[in-house]
Amino acid sequence: MAMIQVTNLKKSFGNLDVLKSVTFDVEKNDVVAVIGPSGSGKSTMLRSLVHLEQINGGSIAVQDRFLVKDGSYSSPQEIKRITGKMGMVFQHFNLFPHLTVLENLEIAPRVVKGEAAADIRRKSMELLEKVGLSAKADVFPAKLSGGQKQRVAIARALMMNPDIMLFDEPTSALDPELTGEVLQVIKQLALEHMTMIVVTHEMGFAKEVANKVMFMDHGEVIESGTPEQLFNNPQHDRTKAFLNRVI
Ligand code: ADP
Ligand code: MG
Numbered sequence: 001m002a003m004i005q006v007t008n009l010k011k012s013f014g015n016l017d018v019l020k021s022v023t024f025d026v027e028k029n030d031v032v033a034v035i036g037p038s039g040s041g042k043s044t045m046l047r048s049l050v051h052l053e054q055i056n057g058g059s060i061a062v063q064d065r066f067l068v069k070d071g072s073y074s075s076p077q078e079i080k081r082i083t084g085k086m087g088m089v090f091q092h093f094n095l096f097p098h099l100t101v102l103e104n105l106e107i108a109p110r111v112v113k114g115e116a117a118a119d120i121r122r123k124s125m126e127l128l129e130k131v132g133l134s135a136k137a138d139v140f141p142a143k144l145s146g147g148q149k150q151r152v153a154i155a156r157a158l159m160m161n162p163d164i165m166l167f168d169e170p171t172s173a174l175d176p177e178l179t180g181e182v183l184q185v186i187k188q189l190a191l192e193h194m195t196m197i198v199v200t201h202e203m204g205f206a207k208e209v210a211n212k213v214m215f216m217d218h219g220e221v222i223e224s225g226t227p228e229q230l231f232n233n234p235q236h237d238r239t240k241a242f243l244n245r246v247i
Contacts (some may be wrong), residue, residue: 003028003063003164003195004049010057011044018044020219021058026164026197031190033206033227034199036216037242042199045216046166049197050083062086063163084112087157091169093149095141095156101128102137105156112160120159127155131185147178154185165189167198183209203247207231215239 004026011019018041026032034042047053049060051067060067066074067082074082095104105124109115128134131151141149150170157165167186171179183205189196190209200206206213207227214224217238223230231247234240 001028001063002026002061003030004197005061006045006049006058007060008058009045009048009055009060011041011048011053011055018219019048019055022216022219022221023058024214024221024224026195028195029193030195030212031210032197032212032214033210034197034214034216035201035203035206035242035246036222040216041219042216043168046088046168046197046199049166050086050088051079052088084160085162086164086166087160087162088166089150089153089157089168089170091172093141093146093153093173095149095152097141100138100140101133101144101152104141104152105159108156109159123159124155127158128152130158130188131155132181145178146174147181150174150182151185154182154189163195165194165196167196167200169199169201171200171202201246203231203243215242217242 002025007023009019009022022045036042044053048055055068057071059069062082062085065082067079068074073079099107102124105127106120109120125134128137131154133148133151136144136148144152170186171182174182183202186198187209210227212224213227213230215222215230222236222238231243234243
């Protein structure tokens with residue numbers, strides 16, 4: 001089953017065409033690495049999937065239900081239901097600074113889902129354990145390293161039981177020595193068969209963990225394929241030029 005189908009997605013800001021007819025599929029259990037130069041539309045594409053951006057044309061379907069079809073959005077309830085299947089992790093963590101780690105994890109499920117508090121607590125402690133931060137439950141984000149903050153952000157996204165995780169350059173804001181601990185958590189999710197789209201500049205990670213790599217440039221998907229195809233045998237000059245710059 002296709003988890004996500006994006007067809008002819010168009011997005012512009014004013015007269016800047018940021019996404020020009022982007023089309024791609026994500027299958028269940030795919031780990032898709034999205035690579036490409038800064039400004040190519042990677043973040044806008046991810047943000048469109050969770051309706052943080054309103055698109056100007058095309059379709060997005062998640063698990064065969066349309067978020068937007070030929071430019072027309074579904075009802076607000078349907079949009080909420082569909083975007084609720086996806087967890088998003090941002091480059092700059094976006095934790096609530098006035099809430100402890102545990103409160104950051106629990107606020108959305110408490111407000112949104114009406115689950116029993118004890119169940120929420122059990123899950124939040126499990127997820128903190130999973131990301132190696134049980135000891136930080138009662139700490140405020142300001143006391144954490146960047147790598148720890150990002151691991152909290154991942155645990156927070158997982159609290160909503162997403163079927164799909166979206167990562168927008170999850171390690172770009174981190175000191176190099178802290179990227180490994182975050183990539184390790186994402187890799188663990190891949191091993192557990194979480195369906196994921198990861199926008200990343202970490203080519204080693206993309207090679208090792210992704211089963212598909214998609215190269216974007218100037219608002220278009222230039223090519224996609226297995227890591228082997230894309231890194232070892234790129235077809236397009238723009239892909240070759242980009243890889244020559246970053247590898
Ligand atoms: P990437 O994530 O690949 O670096 P983005 O999706 O962030 O690219 O941006 C693509 C283009 O869209 C850039 O030219 C950027 O300046 C522009 N852009 C992104 N967000 C906005 C916005 N809210 N308003 C105007 N232009 C934007
Ligand atoms: Mg970006």
